[in-house]
Amino acid sequence: PQHRQYYIAETVFYRECKITKNKVMVFYNMVQIIFDFFIFFVN
Structure with missing residues (x-):
């Protein structure tokens, strides 16, 4: 069960x-x- 819990947490x-x-x-x-936009407006 602990392994499955770890898997769920990892997911x-x-x-x-x-x-x-x-x-x-x-x-x-x-x-x-x-x-x-900034470059466009500066030029």
Whole structure:
């Protein structure tokens, strides 16, 4: 039973990591868009 509990915890942790990674990607894309806009307006 303990092994299964560990597996469930690992699965939840992995899913959380994927969600966090997606949030980071969204944030990175937002920064890229803002940066592109900034360069566009400066030029």
